[in-house]
Amino acid sequence: MDLYNHSMDDLISKYLCGEATPDEAIQLEEWKQISKENQLYFDNMQQAFLMVSNVEWSAPDKKAAWQKFNAKPKPSSKIGWMYGLAAVLVVGLLAVVFLMKNDKMPLELIANATSVTQSLSDQSEVTLQANSKISFEDGFGTKHRQLKLSGKGKFTVTHNEDLPFIIESNGVFIEDLGTVFSVESRPESDTVYVVVNQGIVRLYDEHGSEIIIKAGEKAWYIRSQKTIITDLETKVLKFDFKDTRLVEVVDLLEKTYQIDVQLSPESIGECKITTQFFDEEVATIITVIAETLGFKYEYQDHHYKIQGKSCQ
Known part of the structure; x- marks a missing residue:
C-alpha cells in the first residue's frame, strides 16, 4: 500500500485522537502488519502527535470504543482541536520528522512530501528537498559535524576549524571551508552534484580523488568511475x-x-x-x-x- 495514501493519513489522525471506530482501528492494525514500512510510518506519526499535543497516549480500549461508537457523543472542543492538529500534521505528511531510537542510534531529519528548512545544533542551516534526508550520530555539533545525505539539500554552514562540517554520501565527501552550497546525491543516481553559492568546499572520496570548488563553480562525482568532473570554463552565473x-x-x-x-x-x-x-x-x-x-x-x-x- 502506498505510504502516502491520503485516506490512510486521515484514518491515522482519527485513531490518534480517539475518534476511530472499532472497524477503522482493525483496518489500521491490518495495514500496519502489511510491512515494516507501514509500521514505521505510523510510529513516526504517533511520535509527532505526542510532540505537539503534549498529552499521554495509549491504545483505545475495544469495549469502550464500541460503547462510544454506539452512543455517538458529540466530540469535545479539545478533541476537535487535537484532531484538526493531527490531520494537518499527518495529511501534510510531516515535511520534517526527527527520529531518535536511543542514544546509540543516529538522528534523522527527513523531508517527505515537501521541502523543509531547519537549523542544526551547530547553528548551520539546511534546506532539504522533498524525499530527502540527513542523518547524524549523537554528539553532532559538540564532538563532530559529520552527517550523511540521501537526496538533495542546500547547506548554509557556520564555519568551525576545530569541527569541520563534512557531508558523506556512499564514500563521497563534501567538506565545508566556510560557505553556502548545494549537494544532490540520490541512492538511485550514479552522480553526486555539488554547486557552490558562496565560499569554498572540498569534494573528495575514499580513493584519493579531490577537488576544491569555489563560489560560482560546480562539480560532479561519478561513483561508477570514481572520478570528479568539472568544467572550469563553465561558471555558475x-x-x-x-x-x-x-x-x-x-x-x-x-x-x-x-x-x-x-x-x-x-x-x-x-x-x-x-x-x-x-x-x-x-x-x-x-x-x-x-x-x-x-x-x-x-x-x-x-x-x-x-x-x-x-x-x-
Missing part, C-alpha cells in the same frame, strides 16, 4: 539586481548570453527591478523580469521583445 534600471539589466543579459533584447517602448528601460538569479536559464530570467514588472515578452530566434508601460 549569479545576478544580484538591487533597484537596477531595466536597460542596465538587459545590457548585461545581452553580453552574457549573446542574445538581443528590445524594449518597447524604450522608456520602460528606466523601470527599476530588485531580484536575484542563481544558475538560471535566460528564458527563466526574462520571464521573471517581465512578470515582476507586469510586462509581456515575445521570443523568436534568439531575439526577445519586452513590452509594457512606462514606470512613473
Whole structure:
C-alpha cells in the first residue's frame, strides 16, 4: 500500500485522537502488519502527535470504543482541536520528522512530501528537498559535524576549524571551508552534484580523488568511475539586481548570453527591478523580469521583445 495514501493519513489522525471506530482501528492494525514500512510510518506519526499535543497516549480500549461508537457523543472542543492538529500534521505528511531510537542510534531529519528548512545544533542551516534526508550520530555539533545525505539539500554552514562540517554520501565527501552550497546525491543516481553559492568546499572520496570548488563553480562525482568532473570554463552565473534600471539589466543579459533584447517602448528601460538569479536559464530570467514588472515578452530566434508601460 502506498505510504502516502491520503485516506490512510486521515484514518491515522482519527485513531490518534480517539475518534476511530472499532472497524477503522482493525483496518489500521491490518495495514500496519502489511510491512515494516507501514509500521514505521505510523510510529513516526504517533511520535509527532505526542510532540505537539503534549498529552499521554495509549491504545483505545475495544469495549469502550464500541460503547462510544454506539452512543455517538458529540466530540469535545479539545478533541476537535487535537484532531484538526493531527490531520494537518499527518495529511501534510510531516515535511520534517526527527527520529531518535536511543542514544546509540543516529538522528534523522527527513523531508517527505515537501521541502523543509531547519537549523542544526551547530547553528548551520539546511534546506532539504522533498524525499530527502540527513542523518547524524549523537554528539553532532559538540564532538563532530559529520552527517550523511540521501537526496538533495542546500547547506548554509557556520564555519568551525576545530569541527569541520563534512557531508558523506556512499564514500563521497563534501567538506565545508566556510560557505553556502548545494549537494544532490540520490541512492538511485550514479552522480553526486555539488554547486557552490558562496565560499569554498572540498569534494573528495575514499580513493584519493579531490577537488576544491569555489563560489560560482560546480562539480560532479561519478561513483561508477570514481572520478570528479568539472568544467572550469563553465561558471555558475549569479545576478544580484538591487533597484537596477531595466536597460542596465538587459545590457548585461545581452553580453552574457549573446542574445538581443528590445524594449518597447524604450522608456520602460528606466523601470527599476530588485531580484536575484542563481544558475538560471535566460528564458527563466526574462520571464521573471517581465512578470515582476507586469510586462509581456515575445521570443523568436534568439531575439526577445519586452513590452509594457512606462514606470512613473
